[in-house]
Amino acid sequence: MSLFKQLRKEISYLEEAQIAEIYEAFLVAQDAHSGQKRDNGENYLTHPIAVATVLASMHMDHQSIAAALLHDVVEDTAVTKEFITSKFGNTVADLVDGVTKLTQIEFSGSHAETQAESFRKMVLAMSRDIRVILIKLADRLHNMRTIGGVVANKGKRISRETLDIYAPIANRLGMHALCLELETLAFTILYPRRHRILLEAVEKARGNRKEVMATIEKEIKQGIAKSTLPEVTVSGREKNLYSIYRKMSTRHILFAAVMDVYAFRIIVQSIDDCYRMLGIAHSLYKPVPGKFKDYIAIPKANGYQSLHTTLFGLYGVPIEIQIRTKEMDNMANNGIAAHWLYRADDKLTNTAHIRAQQWVNNLLEMQQNTGSSLEFLDNVRVDLFPDEIYVFTPKGHIMELPRGSTVVDFAYAIHTDVGNTCVAARINHKFMPLATVLLNGQTVSIITAPDAKPNPAWLNFVITARARSSIRAYLKDQKYSESVQFGKQLLEQALAEMSMPLQQFDQKAIDALLEETQFKTLDDLYESIGLGKRLAIFTAHQLANAAQPEIKIDDDKNKPLLIRDAEGMAITFAPCCNPIPGDQIVGYFNVGHGLVVHTENCATLEKLRKQRGQYMPVLWADDVTGDFKAVVNVEMANQKGALAQLASAVADAGSNIDDIKMSDTNEDYSLVTIRLVVKNVAHLERVLRHISQVPMVMGVIRKKQ
Numbered sequence: 001m002s003l004f005k006q007l008r009k010e011i012s013y014l015e016e017a018q019i020a021e022i023y024e025a026f027l028v029a030q031d032a033h034s035g036q037k038r039d040n041g042e043n044y045l046t047h048p049i050a051v052a053t054v055l056a057s058m059h060m061d062h063q064s065i066a067a068a069l070l071h072d073v074v075e076d077t078a079v080t081k082e083f084i085t086s087k088f089g090n091t092v093a094d095l096v097d098g099v100t101k102l103t104q105i106e107f108s109g110s111h112a113e114t115q116a117e118s119f120r121k122m123v124l125a126m127s128r129d130i131r132v133i134l135i136k137l138a139d140r141l142h143n144m145r146t147i148g149g150v151v152a153n154k155g156k157r158i159s160r161e162t163l164d165i166y167a168p169i170a171n172r173l174g175m176h177a178l179c180l181e182l183e184t185l186a187f188t189i190l191y192p193r194r195h196r197i198l199l200e201a202v203e204k205a206r207g208n209r210k211e212v213m214a215t216i217e218k219e220i221k222q223g224i225a226k227s228t229l230p231e232v233t234v235s236g237r238e239k240n241l242y243s244i245y246r247k248m249s250t251r252h253i254l255f256a257a258v259m260d261v262y263a264f265r266i267i268v269q270s271i272d273d274c275y276r277m278l279g280i281a282h283s284l285y286k287p288v289p290g291k292f293k294d295y296i297a298i299p300k301a302n303g304y305q306s307l308h309t310t311l312f313g314l315y316g317v318p319i320e321i322q323i324r325t326k327e328m329d330n331m332a333n334n335g336i337a338a339h340w341l342y343r344a345d346d347k348l349t350n351t352a353h354i355r356a357q358q359w360v361n362n363l364l365e366m367q368q369n370t371g372s373s374l375e376f377l378d379n380v381r382v383d384l385f386p387d388e389i390y391v392f393t394p395k396g397h398i399m400e401l402p403r404g405s406t407v408v409d410f411a412y413a414i415h416t417d418v419g420n421t422c423v424a425a426r427i428n429h430k431f432m433p434l435a436t437v438l439l440n441g442q443t444v445s446i447i448t449a450p451d452a453k454p455n456p457a458w459l460n461f462v463i464t465a466r467a468r469s470s471i472r473a474y475l476k477d478q479k480y481s482e483s484v485q486f487g488k489q490l491l492e493q494a495l496a497e498m499s500m501p502l503q504q505f506d507q508k509a510i511d512a513l514l515e516e517t518q519f520k521t522l523d524d525l526y527e528s529i530g531l532g533k534r535l536a537i538f539t540a541h542q543l544a545n546a547a548q549p550e551i552k553i554d555d556d557k558n559k560p561l562l563i564r565d566a567e568g569m570a571i572t573f574a575p576c577c578n579p580i581p582g583d584q585i586v587g588y589f590n591v592g593h594g595l596v597v598h599t600e601n602c603a604t605l606e607k608l609r610k611q612r613g614q615y616m617p618v619l620w621a622d623d624v625t626g627d628f629k630a631v632v633n634v635e636m637a638n639q640k641g642a643l644a645q646l647a648s649a650v651a652d653a654g655s656n657i658d659d660i661k662m663s664d665t666n667e668d669y670s671l672v673t674i675r676l677v678v679k680n681v682a683h684l685e686r687v688l689r690h691i692s693q694v695p696m697v698m699g700v701i702r703k704k705q
């Protein structure tokens with residue numbers, strides 16, 4: 001009876017009749033498990049009670065809690081499913097049956113195919129009633145919390161399974177708090193030594209960070225105090241050990257770099273307050289460009305909503321800030337389990353349920369469409385770990401890489417020597433070039449040549465820190481003569497593409513080029529190209545101009561450089577006029593800055609014309625891709641919800657807000673400057689149309705300066 005008392009306190013949010021039914025379930029479980037002990041010697045009944053308590057802490061419905069109390073009786077005792085149906089009805093019996101089926105699945109890590117088959121069964125069990133997986137997750141959480149009594153081998157197997165299967169599922173369902181606890185417990189069991197060392201390091205770092213954290217917190221609070229924002233909670237946030245470990249091991253980031261971030265969470269009253277708070281944060285510290293994420297307008301797949309931004313704090317320390325409402329915070333911690341009972345009238349959680357159900361339905365459809373269990377598991381992995389891809393070595397080892405990784409990233413992930421000497425790859429038995437972006441599930445075999453060397457051009461497409469730093473290190477060590485030779489080769493290639501072979505130029509042209517680029521000798525210039533400091537294509541154009549000063553730059557021998565992408569090459573888009581595909585553009589080459597693309601009518605360009613520098617004809621390629629930045633000014637009425645509507649209008653038009661600044665012009669109107677991410681001029685026009693349809697918006701115009 002005393003055991004039930006504990007649970008009774010936790011379920012006081014339920015109605016009396018429901019509590020009575022849970023008590024009935026308790027009596028059945030007590031009777032069925034009597035005399036049974038757990039691995040740690042405790043009375044077995046403590047386990048189902050604890051599982052029910054976990055669910056009660058999430059305020060789950062009474063059927064889930066009754067099923068939690070009964071979750072092990074069919075598996076371990078004489079009680080049958082029929083008996084449960086007769087006493088508690090079909091729903092509770094089906095939940096217990098579903099959890100029993102899940103428990104019988106063994107994810108033996110040794111064999112990929114058995115593991116895949118098990119996962120397939122799990123999806124089937126889950127698809128009937130999503131509460132099955134919530135009960136199973138609570139069961140796994142309690143088993144992990146009490147894993148101390150389990151023999152070491154079994155403990156490691158359960159922990160591996162928790163990290164591979166259950167924690168990602170919890171994350172996919174938005175149950176962040178539960179996911180974190182599962183990960184931390186499993187990490188402690190699987191890597192006790194790494195855990196201990198990391199823990200010591202974090203504790204040491206914590207001491208040093210304390211003062212900085214306190215100063216930043218004080219400054220943020222002072223900023224809020226000057227505003228009219230009601231009831232704001234600011235709290236410092238520490239990354240959990242496992243996520244620090246994961247960052248270090250998969251992204252190859254040093255401990256100091258992971259810890260050198262000061263993270264805060266700010267909880268406000270309304271969606272509108274979120275954007276106002278963002279404005280306050282951006283006026284306190286300078287935001288880091290490109291780091292702002294609006295997950296309120298565009299929630300994550302698991303329903304997560306929040307504004308994220310990174311700021312340059314005192315002495316340039318990065319400050320990460322998350323801003324959200326209380327409801328969003330509850331969603332962020334408990335995901336699908338947040339407010340389970342009130343889902344009918346709560347729009348926020350209701351959409352979380354619909355999303356979760358959609359996900360499970362998709363999984364189900366996927367498993368019907370895929371031939372083998374392994375293929376199915378691959379697809380699920382993409383879905384559970386959206387930022388990572390899994391590729392195989394020829395021997396079948398799995399390599400985990402960030403999405404977007406290329407053959408060269410893969411080669412360096414295997415070994416620096418493999419990266420330094422790679423020349424091509426066989427992907428699923430087909431020969432592919434080094435810049436090929438890898439896809440999930442491919443088998444990659446790297447082809448090396450003994451005298452091959454890293455190419456500075458690789459820096460344009462590799463994305464892992466490891467590949468980048470290895471290539472840079474190699475290039476730095478490269479002997480002068482090698483760079484000279486290599487740079488000459490690159491320049492010859494670039495000139496050949498313009499059908500102007502290097503031999504064609506006389507000494508006068510070369511001298512003119514050297515004067516233009518301010519190098520003493522041609523070898524110095526070659527070296528600079530060979531080391532990747534200058535792009536060969538620009539130097540080729542400069543040489544062409546030096547040789548024929550009388551010929552205008554738009555001569556057709558001097559073909560315009562085609563811009564195909566928002567990134568890559570040493571091209572930057574001028575922040576003064578933010579050109580996007582469709583705009584008339586001009587390239588301006590400046591020693592030390594590379595090629596900067598301006599819009600043709602940019603006023604900055606007018607000033608630059610008088611300075612030393614070189615124009616270069618540029619054109620958008622027909623198939624230009626990527627995300628471009630455009631800045632717009634919006635004049636809008638100061639009304640509640642205005643910013644939220646603005647953000648969702650932008651999202652509706654398929655765009656994204658990259659940065660937002662507000663200047664209060666007067667009491668009634670605000671000028672909001674937003675930087676948008678768009679594909680081209682047509683896309684921008686669509687976004688502007690959407691913005692102008694927001695009732696509070698008085699006017700919107702693209703900002704060109």
Ligand code: MN
Binds near residue numbers: 047071072139
């Ligand atoms: Mn259990």
